[in-house]
Amino acid sequence: MPILQVKNVSKIYTTRFGSARVQALSNMNFSVEQGENVAIMGESGSGKTTLLNILASLDRPTGGEVLLNGKNLTAIKEKELSAFRRDNLGFVFQDFNLLDNFSLKDNILLPLVLQGKPVAEMEQRLAPIAGRLGIAELLAKYPYEVSGGQKQRTAVARAIITNPQLILADEPTGALDSKASSGLLGVFREINRDGQTILMVTHSTKAASCADRILFIKDGEVFHQLYRGNLTNEQLYAKISDTLTVLTQKADEMGKELL
Amino acid sequence: MNRLYCRLAVTNLKNNRQFYLPYILTGMVSAMMFYIMRAIQGSRGIASMRGAGTVSIILTMGLVIVALCAGIFLFYTNGFVMKRRRKELGVYNILGMEKKHIAKVMAWEAVILYALSVCGGLVLGIVFHKLAAMFLVKLTGLSESIPFYVSGWGFLQTAELFGLIYIVMLLYNFLQVSLANPIALLHGNSVGEREPKVKWLSAASGIACIFAGYYLAVTVHGVLEAVNMFFMAVILVIAGTYLLFLSVSIAFLKMLKNNKKYYYQTAHFITVSGMLYRMKRNAVGLANICVLSTMVLVIISTTVCLYAGSEDSLNNNFPGEINATLYFDYVPDQADREYFMDLIEDAAGKQERKLTRMSEYADIVTIIHMDGNVVERYDNTNPSYSYLEMGMLYVMMRTDYERFTGHACDPIVPGSVMVTASGGFDGDVIELFGTQYPVSDSMDFPADFPDKEIQGFLGDKQVVYVVVEDERAMEPFLAYEVQYHLEIDTDGTPEERKAFAGAVREALEAGRKKTAFTQGMITSREEQRGEYMELNGGFLFLGLFLGSMFLMITVLIIYYKQISEGYEDRERFAIMTKVGMGRDVVKAAINAQVRTVFFMPIIVAILHLAMAFPMLKAIMLVFGLMNTDLFVGCLVVTAAVFAVIYFLVFLLTSRSYYRIVYQ
Numbered sequence: 001m002p003i004l005q006v007k008n009v010s011k012i013y014t015t016r017f018g019s020a021r022v023q024a025l026s027n028m029n030f031s032v033e034q035g036e037n038v039a040i041m042g043e044s045g046s047g048k049t050t051l052l053n054i055l056a057s058l059d060r061p062t063g064g065e066v067l068l069n070g071k072n073l074t075a076i077k078e079k080e081l082s083a084f085r086r087d088n089l090g091f092v093f094q095d096f097n098l099l100d101n102f103s104l105k106d107n108i109l110l111p112l113v114l115q116g117k118p119v120a121e122m123e124q125r126l127a128p129i130a131g132r133l134g135i136a137e138l139l140a141k142y143p144y145e146v147s148g149g150q151k152q153r154t155a156v157a158r159a160i161i162t163n164p165q166l167i168l169a170d171e172p173t174g175a176l177d178s179k180a181s182s183g184l185l186g187v188f189r190e191i192n193r194d195g196q197t198i199l200m201v202t203h204s205t206k207a208a209s210c211a212d213r214i215l216f217i218k219d220g221e222v223f224h225q226l227y228r229g230n231l232t233n234e235q236l237y238a239k240i241s242d243t244l245t246v247l248t249q250k251a252d253e254m255g256k257e258l259l
Numbered sequence: 260m261n262r263l264y265c266r267l268a269v270t271n272l273k274n275n276r277q278f279y280l281p282y283i284l285t286g287m288v289s290a291m292m293f294y295i296m297r298a299i300q301g302s303r304g305i306a307s308m309r310g311a312g313t314v315s316i317i318l319t320m321g322l323v324i325v326a327l328c329a330g331i332f333l334f335y336t337n338g339f340v341m342k343r344r345r346k347e348l349g350v351y352n353i354l355g356m357e358k359k360h361i362a363k364v365m366a367w368e369a370v371i372l373y374a375l376s377v378c379g380g381l382v383l384g385i386v387f388h389k390l391a392a393m394f395l396v397k398l399t400g401l402s403e404s405i406p407f408y409v410s411g412w413g414f415l416q417t418a419e420l421f422g423l424i425y426i427v428m429l430l431y432n433f434l435q436v437s438l439a440n441p442i443a444l445l446h447g448n449s450v451g452e453r454e455p456k457v458k459w460l461s462a463a464s465g466i467a468c469i470f471a472g473y474y475l476a477v478t479v480h481g482v483l484e485a486v487n488m489f490f491m492a493v494i495l496v497i498a499g500t501y502l503l504f505l506s507v508s509i510a511f512l513k514m515l516k517n518n519k520k521y522y523y524q525t526a527h528f529i530t531v532s533g534m535l536y537r538m539k540r541n542a543v544g545l546a547n548i549c550v551l552s553t554m555v556l557v558i559i560s561t562t563v564c565l566y567a568g569s570e571d572s573l574n575n576n577f578p579g580e581i582n583a584t585l586y587f588d589y590v591p592d593q594a595d596r597e598y599f600m601d602l603i604e605d606a607a608g609k610q611e612r613k614l615t616r617m618s619e620y621a622d623i624v625t626i627i628h629m630d631g632n633v634v635e636r637y638d639n640t641n642p643s644y645s646y647l648e649m650g651m652l653y654v655m656m657r658t659d660y661e662r663f664t665g666h667a668c669d670p671i672v673p674g675s676v677m678v679t680a681s682g683g684f685d686g687d688v689i690e691l692f693g694t695q696y697p698v699s700d701s702m703d704f705p706a707d708f709p710d711k712e713i714q715g716f717l718g719d720k721q722v723v724y725v726v727v728e729d730e731r732a733m734e735p736f737l738a739y740e741v742q743y744h745l746e747i748d749t750d751g752t753p754e755e756r757k758a759f760a761g762a763v764r765e766a767l768e769a770g771r772k773k774t775a776f777t778q779g780m781i782t783s784r785e786e787q788r789g790e791y792m793e794l795n796g797g798f799l800f801l802g803l804f805l806g807s808m809f810l811m812i813t814v815l816i817i818y819y820k821q822i823s824e825g826y827e828d829r830e831r832f833a834i835m836t837k838v839g840m841g842r843d844v845v846k847a848a849i850n851a852q853v854r855t856v857f858f859m860p861i862i863v864a865i866l867h868l869a870m871a872f873p874m875l876k877a878i879m880l881v882f883g884l885m886n887t888d889l890f891v892g893c894l895v896v897t898a899a900v901f902a903v904i905y906f907l908v909f910l911l912t913s914r915s916y917y918r919i920v921y922q
Contacts, residue, residue, distance in 0.1 A: 058837075079841070086839030097834045101536045106528075111839055113528045119519050158838065 002031035008064035024050040025220040037192040039211035040201045047220040048201045090159030090167040094174035096151045098143040105139035108157045149180030169200040173207045185210045209237035268367035278340045289329035290380020294417045295391045296322045298410035317797040337428045373425040399796030455509045455539040462510040465502025472496035476874040485877035504546040508538045529848040544820045549860035553867045555809045562802025564893035565795045572883030577784040579746030585776040587741040590730045606766040612759045616748040620659035625739035627652045629721045632686045650721035654736045660726045671728040675699040681722040756785045821912040825919030
């Protein structure tokens with residue numbers, strides 16, 4: 001059974017007085033299997049952020065349903081949402097979203113503290129994760145004292161320390177230089193190899209080329225998808241580039257036709 | 260071109276009205292207060308009144324304080340607003356405005372702010388001047404009413420003073436802008452957050468300062484010491500308060516943080532680390548609030564108490580309706596005394612007054628230095644004598660002592676003396692000015708001793724009564740001040756009693772021919788009442804006036820603090836919601852922090868007040884107030900009213916805080 005199922009999800013934003021309606025998502029369908037590493041690509045305005053917000057249960061769809069491990073996200077009560085999010089989802093954001101007033105260690109432990117775990121268990125979980133992400137030496141430092149790549153690895157550590165069902169990454173390489181990006185993608189690959197399911201939204205062809213499957217969305221729908229099969233990263237990169245070119249040309253042609 | 264700058268300035272002020280409205284309001288109220296003070300102080304109506312001297316001095320004092328506070332506080336507010344506007348100025352700079360253009364805009368802003376504050380302040384001042392003047396007249400019991408008038412000098416000086424303040428602020432702002440580069444301006448209020456370090460030394464000295472101040476206040480003995488030590492204690496406590504908020508709080512939070520079991524719990528985790536940063540950024544603001552609150556509490560409670568206790572202090576300081584003291588070179592004998600009493604009864608007969616009480620006694624008084632059983636004359640020029648060891652010696656005859664205390668004593672063997680001392684006395688012999696006297700009997704002051712307040716005044720210092728059998732035994736002490744006291748109570752209206760005091764004065768003066776006293780002093784409680792009301796009423800007026808000014812400043816500091824914290828917290832709480840913290844948990848965490856930060860200053864202020872109580876009580880004795888219950892009542896009521904106002908301000912300002920955070 002897939003770990004995440006998105007069925008006929010649509011989202012319509014209405015302005016306050018209902019005069020203008022914007023269709024952000026229309027009839028979105030896809031699913032993610034346990035242990036998969038999926039990237040979602042699309043241009044600005046294609047509905048990526050709306051989709052991610054709905055998957056993160058920060059927003060509710062106007063139609064359709066989202067199932068995480070068979071549980072319908074749209075049916076969870078408002079009150080239980082935070083706890084649900086904390087226990088089942090891990091987040092990695094473009095701008096890290098680390099708290100400046102916590103040390104890296106405390107930033108990573110934050111979700112465990114919210115879950116009310118005993119101190120001994122926290123330390124026990126933290127040590128291997130920090131070691132693997134190469135931030136063990138930095139734990140006592142504060143976010144403003146470390147580099148962007150180190151911040152993002154801290155954010156990854158914070159996302160995986162609760163052993164979530166699914167990690168949602170929103171442009172995780174967006175604020176990183178190419179070296180830090182490669183490092184971070186390596187980290188993703190590694191944790192994915194350990195069985196962690198990852199869903200990443202990105203603009204970057206390079207980031208997407210590390211995934212097992214790439215979904216292209218456009219105008220609120222899944223437009224196309226690519227499977228890695230047994231392609232290398234470089235081959236996949238070329239294929240993604242081609243697809244993006246075709247997509248853009250098609251869009252231009254469609255635009256011309258409309259004119 | 261100038262019109263563009265002017266328009267830009269107006270737009271800026273409008274867009275930042277959240278900061279500028281309270282700023283303008285502060286300016287207006289300060290200008291209003293200054294004008295009112297100046298107008299009352301300079302009014303011809305007040306100058307022509309009896310007792311205006313005292314009131315005028317008090318008002319001049321108030322004028323200086325209002326001017327100082329207005330300056331300091333406007334500067335503080337200006338600094339706050341400028342800090343929040345740095346980004347905006349940076350944008351102008353990047354958009355291609357040169358610094359001199361920015362300076363022009365700022366100059367226009369200053370002109371507009373100045374005009375609004377001073378015009379508004381003067382209008383309010385003219386409106387409320389009459390009201391304030393009537394209030395002052397009512398409090399001081401000055402008989403005439405003050406005619407309404409517009410004070411030209413008040414106008415001019417208000418405009419001048421505030422002009423000066425705004426010019427200095429503008430120059431300061433110029434300096435700030437010219438020193439900064441555009442990037443620094445752009446990032447104006449988001450310079451990296453460093454975790455505060457624990458400064459153990461300053462934390463320790465903070466605690467030491469507060470305890471030292473408290474110790475001085477609590478262990479104070481007597482008025483002299485209280486007056487002398489008051490300033491010291493205030494400085495210590497103020498310094499300690501700043502260190503308390505700056506270092507002790509952070510040291511304490513760090514200790515909590517290092518306790519892992521405590522720290523890694525949902526409620527404590529967010530609160531402790533949040534508080535660390537809050538304290539780092541707001542410590543000075545909180546300390547300001549605390550010190551100001553303490554000042555408001557002290558000023559208002561003491562002046563209210565003095566005013567309410569006027570009657571009490573009158574009765575204490577003037578035990579009789581009319582009190583006369585006559586100074587002699589010799590001890591007046593029985594015939595002399597009866598002669599004086601006859602004179603007074605004659606005067607009463609002529610004025611048709613009935614004497615309800617007349618008591619009299621004679622004593623010899625001097626200041627002494629007492630060491631064990633040896634009493635020496637106190638010598639100002641002797642460096643080994645500290646004024647703190649100064650004492651008082653009274654020598655009385657047994658019959659006078661009995662009349663004075665209301666207790667009967669055994670006859671005293673000629674050549675020996677009886678000793679009553681405030682600190683107790685034991686020994687068979689007392690040496691008085693080089694002569695030894697056997698002590699027939701000695702005791703502590705009985706509970707109902709009439710001159711109890713003298714002890715209050717002198718604290719630990721010795722007050723010694725030496726009682727001898729007869730006039731002859733008093734002769735060795737004639738070198739010192741021989742006094743004959745008369746206390747008279749009478750019936751009649753206040754006016755009749757004042758008239759009678761005059762008659763007694765004349766009668767005693769006439770008696771000089773026969774008895775040859777060197778000097779006389781006579782006080783009438785009725786006459787003193789007027790002066791007391793003027794002094795205490797003047798103080799109360801000033802207390803309420805300054806108290807409300809400090810209160811306004813406190814409220815504004817709180818408001819600005821809430822707003823700036825709101826902006827700082829907004830981002831942090833948005834992140835916490837994203838990583839899975841429920842809105843209710845976030846809200847609870849915010850509430851806990853806001854409440855702690857908000858109520859800490861007032862709790863510390865009330866603690867300061869409680870600790871200052873013994874010292875304040877002693878100082879109130881200077882004003883003749885000995886009614887402890889009344890003073891406690893005033894303190895409690897003032898603190899309670901203040902706490903209620905503070906809480907209301909909290910409710911109001913936290914609304915703007917939450918609006919910002921949940922935006």
